Amino acid sequence: MNFLQFFPSRVVAVYMARLFIVRTFAILAAMVLVLQALDLLGQTGNILGQAGNGDAEIWRYVSLRAPQIIAFVLPFSVLLGTILTLTQMNQNSEIIALKASGLSAHQVLAPLIIASFAVAIISFAFNDRIVSRATATLNQWQKVEYGPLPIDRGDRSNVWVRDGDDLIQVDQIKGKGAGAVLAGIKLYDREKGNLVSIIEGKRGTYTGKAWRIEGVKRFDVKSGKLVPLGTITVAEGVRPDQFTLATVDADGLSFGALRAAISDLADAGRPTKALEGAAWHKLSGPLSSILMPLLGAVAAFGVARSGKLFLRAVIGMMLGFTFFVADNFALAMGNLGAYPPFLAAWAPFLLFFLIGEAVLVRTEE
Structure with missing residues (x-):
């Protein structure tokens, strides 16, 4: 069997991927604007309270804080983008047409999964190159209460x-x-x-x-x-x-720099379990985008006229948000040493992958 036969036609695959990408990034932009505005309400007074600070420092804060907000809300945006895309296609009977043509539920979801994989790659690169640097700079700036940044000479x-x-x-x-x-x-x-x-x-x-x-x-x-x-x-x-070697801030380091810091700390005889979990999470975190089409797939199937489409969308959101709760809980347990680093980072991903597959196979396959 040709691998490409697993997907719908090229036209349908591009159509679904475009719907998904447009809705995901539209939701992302809206959420970032709202959260950034709310964050500024709490921080503007602190920034302007430092003598000599003005509009330039506020915009500097926005440039450093926005990447953190984007990294935080991107998985939520992928989840909501998935649910909106599949809900619309269900209401327009497009899902029914695809299944009537002989496609399985997995084949219907395949274009969204490939698109979400591309989002995961972009997310990893963005976190590694931009978010880590912005976080390190912002943490230093906040330590001096938004005053002039001292030169780090390694002291x-x-x-x-x-x-x-x-x-x-x-x-x-x-x-x-x-x-x-x-x-x-x-x-x-x-x-x-x-x-x-x-x-x-x-x-x-x-x-x-x-x-x-x-x-x-x-x-x-x-x-x-x-x-x-x-x-x-x-x-x-x-x-x-x-x-x-000072206290290592995992959020302020790229994946490669964090792995090097872990190696140095291990040579120095210092504990590294929490940092190892954070390093693994720099991989599993962006890859969580791939789970969202699977967890939100419950909104794609079922007859829209049955009146249960909204309930299915809510179930999809609940599955997605439960994953985020489990992911943060496992990471916290890893920081406390209760979970091994690899398990703390990857267990929620694997667990909810199996849950999503079980729900999809049981209800639609």
Whole structure:
């Protein structure tokens, strides 16, 4: 059997895909305008409250916030676009004509699924190239309360690193790589989980294998004595990037950058489960668009004159919105460590794919 025979005719496939795409992006534009306006009502006062800010800063905020809103509402737009397209075709008896020509329910939905796959690719590229950068910039701007953005020179503060049983806390790190300089160092010397001593230093530099700490004082827990040690070398094998790796914002990084950050954090001995789930979700999130024609398909079938078309459309919306709830819940459980990262990102997708298939096969096939 020719693969192309699975689809309706080229004319019908293009017609259905065009209806779907036009309605999806029309709904997207309307939702973005409404949500952006509501968001501005809450943020304009904060933006203009910063001395020197004006209309330019408001438009800058819109340019940074709009990509986030688009990424958030796009799956909802695909769902509503699917339901509107199939409802209209049902009312015009076009679905009945397609089924009467010998097409199965899956063949009727095939053009919408291919179109939604194209939307998923666009969504992934948009999220990876635009949304991640806008999110990172907006988060930094909000941290300074919409004031002038500081130049990020790689400086970090209040960083903790594990060195075997010992814990190292640094007040501030300046620079990166071999040129990193530590300030305000505290090394908690532990044996079998028990604190033996606390070593404090003013300044630390990297020697290539360990860290040279200056102005060191050692407090012995057992004797209670404070002993000056001058300059010592500690933390052999601890790399500079283990200090300079700050808290990773998954939303502010592209997929490739996030995977690299996860690898660095794993090498530094830090937990990465939540970030791994977020990385997988950068793939499963855009692909959720492919589910929407399947979940909204219940609105396509059944006789429109039976009076149950509206009920079918509501059922389709309920299935779609339930998926979004389950997806957010699974991601939250993954962040808490209750679900493995892969399961947290992909379980809702696979579950609702099976649910959509079961509903479609049971009712129409």
